[in-house]
Amino acid sequence: MIKVTVWNEFVQENDESWPERRDQMREVHPNGIHETLKAILEEDEELQVRTVTMDMPECGLTQDVLNDTDVLVWWAHVAHDRVPWEIAERVNDHVLRGMGFIALHSAHPSRPLQRLLGTSGSLKWREGDFCRVWNTCPTHPITEGIPEYFELEEEEMYGEFFDIPKPDDVVFISWFSGGEVFRSGCTWTRGYGKIFYFQPGHETNRSYYNPYVRKILKNAVHWANPTKRIEKIEFPFAEVSPEKKRMESKKNNQ
Ligand code: ZN
Numbered sequence: 001m002i003k004v005t006v007w008n009e010f011v012q013e014n015d016e017s018w019p020e021r022r023d024q025m026r027e028v029h030p031n032g033i034h035e036t037l038k039a040i041l042e043e044d045e046e047l048q049v050r051t052v053t054m055d056m057p058e059c060g061l062t063q064d065v066l067n068d069t070d071v072l073v074w075w076a077h078v079a080h081d082r083v084p085w086e087i088a089e090r091v092n093d094h095v096l097r098g099m100g101f102i103a104l105h106s107a108h109p110s111r112p113l114q115r116l117l118g119t120s121g122s123l124k125w126r127e128g129d130f131c132r133v134w135n136t137c138p139t140h141p142i143t144e145g146i147p148e149y150f151e152l153e154e155e156e157m158y159g160e161f162f163d164i165p166k167p168d169d170v171v172f173i174s175w176f177s178g179g180e181v182f183r184s185g186c187t188w189t190r191g192y193g194k195i196f197y198f199q200p201g202h203e204t205n206r207s208y209y210n211p212y213v214r215k216i217l218k219n220a221v222h223w224a225n226p227t228k229r230i231e232k233i234e235f236p237f238a239e240v241s242p243e244k245k246r247m248e249s250k251k252n253n254q
Contacts, residue, residue: 001048005069008034009076010053024204044218071100071224088115096191100224105201124159130177131155137171141223150212156202158182194224
């Protein structure tokens with residue numbers, strides 16, 4: 001089993017100050033976007049999924065939860081600054097030690113992703129566009145079962161320049177009807193952890209009901225599942241050099 005934790009800021013679904021957006025979002029995600037994502041991932045019998053939200057103690061991300069998480073999925077939009085940097089640092093530490101991290105849609109400037117990538121994640125945007133998602137890496141595990149391209153009738157335009165470090169792989173590039181293009185699926189590694197950013201998932205659009213988007217999310221969790229997990233970050237100073245160890249054991253055996 002792969003243990004997945006879906007994190008949602010869970011703000012706009014309850015936002016009294018913007019009732020129109022709240023109602024639109026509730027229409028698409030009746031139990032919150034985290035429950036939509038959980039239902040998608042639970043279609044895969046190898047995934048064991050829990051949800052946590054920002055209103056929980058320690059934003060739902062206690063050491064116990066993170067120690068028990070193979071892949072953390074992050075959806076956020078309006079409350080990035082309400083996640084303490086301490087929590088972003090904690091997520092960063094777990095990723096460096098092997099935990100997978102998947103940042104969705106408006107998580108592009110979220111604190112954990114900024115901490116991991118070291119860039120702002122800024123981009124251009126416009127709501128209510130048409131989107132064609134091109135598969136630019138057909139050999140990648142994340143694109144297994146995904147055709148050359150697929151289309152989303154309504155999705156938010158995200159455009160370049162997207163302020164990210166050069167990805168290990170650009171898995172998808174999206175084209176929007178305004179002519180903009182965007183690196184909409186990107187991978188990185190940091191330490192022992194694998195990171196995937198995926199653009200579709202605007203709060204009032206139905207992208208998470210698209211079968212290809214659903215497949216990509218499940219593929220991404222499998223890809224990001226740790227191949228190795230370490231207890232703590234060790235720095236390979238000279239005293240642990242393999243050559244020194246070899247010389248010592250030679251001496252001891254004399
Ligand atoms: Zn959006």
